[in-house]
Amino acid sequence: MPELPEVETIKRGLENSLKNQTVLSVKCHRDTLRQVIPRRIESDLTHAKMINFARRGKYILIGLNNQQTILFHLGMSGKIIISPEIINSTIQKHEHMTLITQEGQRLSYIDPRRFGVIDLYPSAQIHPLLRRMGPEPLGDNAYQQTLIIHLQKYLANKKQPIKLTLLDQHIISGLGNIYVCEALFLAGISPLRESKTLKHSEIIKIVKRIQEILTQAIEAGGSSIRDYVHSDGKKGYFQMQWKVYGKEHDLCINCLTKGKKIGIKRITQGGRSSFYCDNCQK
Numbered sequence: 001m002p003e004l005p006e007v008e009t010i011k012r013g014l015e016n017s018l019k020n021q022t023v024l025s026v027k028c029h030r031d032t033l034r035q036v037i038p039r040r041i042e043s044d045l046t047h048a049k050m051i052n053f054a055r056r057g058k059y060i061l062i063g064l065n066n067q068q069t070i071l072f073h074l075g076m077s078g079k080i081i082i083s084p085e086i087i088n089s090t091i092q093k094h095e096h097m098t099l100i101t102q103e104g105q106r107l108s109y110i111d112p113r114r115f116g117v118i119d120l121y122p123s124a125q126i127h128p129l130l131r132r133m134g135p136e137p138l139g140d141n142a143y144q145q146t147l148i149i150h151l152q153k154y155l156a157n158k159k160q161p162i163k164l165t166l167l168d169q170h171i172i173s174g175l176g177n178i179y180v181c182e183a184l185f186l187a188g189i190s191p192l193r194e195s196k197t198l199k200h201s202e203i204i205k206i207v208k209r210i211q212e213i214l215t216q217a218i219e220a221g222g223s224s225i226r227d228y229v230h231s232d233g234k235k236g237y238f239q240m241q242w243k244v245y246g247k248e249h250d251l252c253i254n255c256l257t258k259g260k261k262i263g264i265k266r267i268t269q270g271g272r273s274s275f276y277c278d279n280c281q282k
């Protein structure tokens, strides 16, 4: 599943390739993904200029000069590929939408498992899928303080394990399983900890580690934008070196520096795997 850094990288790639370009034609090759694709997309997008590119959580938003916004979500397996438009080029397997610009670029939305979303809505409104989303995890220093206060307020009465709280998109948006596992490891906090037991200093650590790891991943992605939106899309995740995610039975690198051989554990929380070290994450 594309996570926030991948989505941010795709957004930047689209902006670099398509900003201020005008839509020549749009063709949807099916009616429904996770929800219905509005038919009017084909007519409403034609002749519109793509002027504003944004990300909210894992949604990509493209603002048009006709006061409408396109919303994309990549679901479990979606990708967006930009290529030069070749006349009469064939539709790729699982390509559900093709957008061609007057400047000769082609945007292909491809999603084999079809859990993604393509929608169009008035720019002056907030899309229903975005209305109940928590704040973004990334921002400047002043924003970091705001986020810490926000989290402290929400964690204060929550019994649920911190791992599940951080995955709750109503509390903080855009965090997926991999980044939460890694951030908790770096912060030395067990995924099993009751949210309300976290001290102020621990919340600060979590927020900082989340921001560091997302920023690193976006920077790693910056150099692979071309792989992400300009090729056949075979490359999936950035080549980030995970410390606990997917490392069940590997030795904890943190404990190893202290001469202890402790294996990474895998447990299931909320139907998803959590990887952690029960020696150094408390």
Ligand SMILES: [Zn+2]
Residues within 6 Å of the ligand: 252, 253, 254, 255, 256, 262, 277, 278, 279, 280, 281
């Ligand atoms: Zn450890």
